Amino acid sequence: MIPFIDLAAQQARLKPRIEAAIARVLAHGAYVMGPEVAEFEKRLAAFCGARLGLSCANGTDALSLPLMAWEIGAGDAIFCPAFTFAATPEVAPLSGAEPVFVDIRPDTYTMDPDHLEAAIEAIEAEGRLRPRVVIAVDLFGQPANYPRLSEICRRRGLKLIADSAQGFGCTLNGRHPIAWADAVTTSFFPAKPLGAYGDGGAVLVNDPDLWERMDSLRIHGKATPADGRLDAHDPKYINARVGMNSRLDTIQAAILLEKLSVFEEEIARRQVIADRYSEELTGVCLRTPRVIEGGRSTWAQYVVEHRDRDGLAIHLRAAGIPTAVYYPVPMHLQKPYVGFARGPGGLPVSEAKADQVIALPMHAYLQTSTQDDIVEAVRGYNG
Ligand SMILES: *Cc1c(COP(=O)(O)O)cnc(C)c1O
Numbered sequence: 001m002i003p004f005i006d007l008a009a010q011q012a013r014l015k016p017r018i019e020a021a022i023a024r025v026l027a028h029g030a031y032v033m034g035p036e037v038a039e040f041e042k043r044l045a046a047f048c049g050a051r052l053g054l055s056c057a058n059g060t061d062a063l064s065l066p067l068m069a070w071e072i073g074a075g076d077a078i079f080c081p082a083f084t085f086a087a088t089p090e091v092a093p094l095s096g097a098e099p100v101f102v103d104i105r106p107d108t109y110t111m112d113p114d115h116l117e118a119a120i121e122a123i124e125a126e127g128r129l130r131p132r133v134v135i136a137v138d139l140f141g142q143p144a145n146y147p148r149l150s151e152i153c154r155r156r157g158l159k160l161i162a163d164s165a166q167g168f169g170c171t172l173n174g175r176h177p178i179a180w181a182d183a184v185t186t187s188f189f190p191a192k193p194l195g196a197y198g199d200g201g202a203v204l205v206n207d208p209d210l211w212e213r214m215d216s217l218r219i220h221g222k223a224t225p226a227d228g229r230l231d232a233h234d235p236k237y238i239n240a241r242v243g244m245n246s247r248l249d250t251i252q253a254a255i256l257l258e259k260l261s262v263f264e265e266e267i268a269r270r271q272v273i274a275d276r277y278s279e280e281l282t283g284v285c286l287r288t289p290r291v292i293e294g295g296r297s298t299w300a301q302y303v304v305e306h307r308d309r310d311g312l313a314i315h316l317r318a319a320g321i322p323t324a325v326y327y328p329v330p331m332h333l334q335k336p337y338v339g340f341a342r343g344p345g346g347l348p349v350s351e352a353k354a355d356q357v358i359a360l361p362m363h364a365y366l367q368t369s370t371q372d373d374i375v376e377a378v379r380g381y382n383g
Contacts, residue, residue, distance in 0.1 A: 002361060002370055004322040005191050009365035010266075014258050021254040034250030040257050041202070047260060048169070048176040050184065050204035052211040055248035056218050059165040059187020060087040062201035065246070066161055066183040067095045067133065069213040077129035077341070079119055079158075081111050082332040083350040084137045087187075088163050089331045089340075091135075098129060099340050101332040103347040107290045109303075110144040111136045112349070117152055119343030129341070133159045138167025138177065140289070140326070140359075141193065141270075142297035146172055146180035161185060165201075166300035168194055169267050173294040178204050188248075188256060193270070193298045194263050196252040217243040266364035270299040273366050277302050280375040286356060301326055304378075305356040312358060312381050319377040324359045 011018070025034060037055055045053035056062050072078065073096035080088050082101040092099035100123055103115045111134075120131050134153050136144035144162070153160040162177035164170065165187035170177070178184045186192070188200030205211050212224045221243030223235045274297070278288045287305040291297050303326065306312045313323045330350040331337050360374060 001320045001322055002373075003363075004324060004361050005363045006365050007190060007195070007363075009363070010259075013365075014262065017258045018255055021258050022251055025251050025254050031250050032247055034253070036250050036253040036257060037248055040248075040253040040260070043257065043260055044202055045204055047263070048178055048184065048204055050176070050178040051206040052208065053202055053204050054211055054214050054218070055200065055202045055253065057201060057246040057248065058199040059163075059185060059189065059192075059201040060091065061218070061244070061246040062165075062185035062187065062203045063087060063091040063135065063161065063163060064094060064244075065203055065214040065217055066159070066185075066205075066210065067091060067097070068217050068243075069210055070133070070159060072097050072132055075130055076132040077123050078133045078135060079116055079131070080135040080163075081137050081139070081350070082330040082337075082342075082347050083109060083327060083353060084139060084163070084331065085165070085327070086331065086334075087165070088135055088137055089337060092340075093336075097132070099331075099337065100129070101337075101340065101342045101347055103343060103349045104139075104353070105145075106349050106353070108142060108145075108292050109139045109353065110142065110292070111149065113145055113148040113152060115343045115345075116149065118345075119341075120152070120156055120158070122344050123341065131156065131158055133161060135161045135163050136181070137163045138165075138170050140297070140303050141167045141170055141300040142289075142291045143167060143170045143172040143177055143295050145292060146177055150180035159183075165189075165192060167298055168192070169263060169298045171296045172292065178206065182207070183210070188252065193267070193300050194256070194259060196256050196259075198249065198252055200248045200252045200256065202248070213241075216240060218246040219243065220245060267296075267298050269364040270362065271296070273362065273364075273371060274299045274302055276368075276371060277360065277375070281378060284379050299362055301359040302362040303357050303359045305353070306358055307356070309356050309358045312378070315381040316374075316377055319373075321374055321377055322361060325357060326359055327357075328354055330354050
């Protein structure tokens with residue numbers, strides 16, 4: 001079986017640098033909030049054109065931190081797609097608020113701005129929940145339609161979060177999502193395009209006050225200079241708000257600094273592989289990926305649609321080729337979420353896509369000959 005994502009190939013390339021980076025952390029011993037953490041936050045922000053970066057324990061906490069900083073809670077509505085990983089809607093009930101599910105565009109799989117606007121109007125008309133936040137998802141690596149989503153949010157007074165766990169590094173007309181969103185979040189789960197060797201996450205922002213509140217929240221609500229009373233005591237033991245414990249390990253920051261240095265090159269390599277898949281598979285599958293005009297995807301996944309998706313998966317498995325289904329059941333149909341609101345007319349696109357999508361092996365180190373074998377096996381399926 002060939003690997004679905006080949007983390008070993010990247011490790012072989014970076015091994016001496018990563019080992020040296022880990023050895024430096026072992027030598028200085030600042031395992032939590034050591035110097036590599038601040039250095040990585042600075043470099044991550046610079047990479048995507050944000051003023052400030054804040055690391056945390058995982059990509060789910062990265063979504064929770066801005067919600068907590070904005071005091072989102074009971075009676076608030078958070079609009080998000082249902083065709084996404086569980087973490088996106090999960091942070092709504094965790095904060096005390098409710099998710100409102102919005103459908104996706106059939107071509108790009110990202111949030112449908114027209115359906116978002118209709119969903120906000122329906123929630124306002126009903127009057128039970130206050131529309132507060134939109135979480136757009138850069139699904140499979142490509143940017144959502146930020147010009148339109150941010151215009152809707154601005155006009156209606158909602159905050160916009162870009163859940164870029166799959167798309168960190170993506171751009172639209174040369175700009176990263178932070179050009180439009182109030183906060184961009186990402187995950188360093190090992191299989192993500194920019195992955196660590198364990199869990200990790202980050203929030204990118206332009207607003208220093210928001211950064212400072214989130215910095216407090218990730219360390220148990222420690223007092224900030226704006227909270228006062230910092231004169232006599234360690235701020236860790238002066239607690240200004242209810243927070244949590246959500247920090248990126250220094251060792252992971254040290255590893256990520258090395259991985260970030262080759263990330264741009266890896267994105268370019270993924271683009272070459274995606275282009276090659278698309279050239280070979282257009283017309284063979286029902287649909288090959290479409291990226292929004294002016295968009296650059298990081299190709300977290302290369303997803304095609306097939307009329308017999310499950311048959312194709314079995315056929316490929318027999319040929320030693322792993323596949324994955326993102327996502328088999330959209331979130332609005334999953335047990336913990338069936339009771340929450342949906343935009344008008346429901347989510348027919350999300351439901352249809354869930355039956356047809358299938359992801360092929362995709363990573364920056366996929367060999368041409370291996371890709372040829374994958375393409376040939378897909379072409380050879382007549383289900
Ligand atoms: C992976 C992922 C997350 C969550 O990241 P974790 O680090 O696993 O908590 C959030 N949103 C999306 C869209 C993801 O793919």
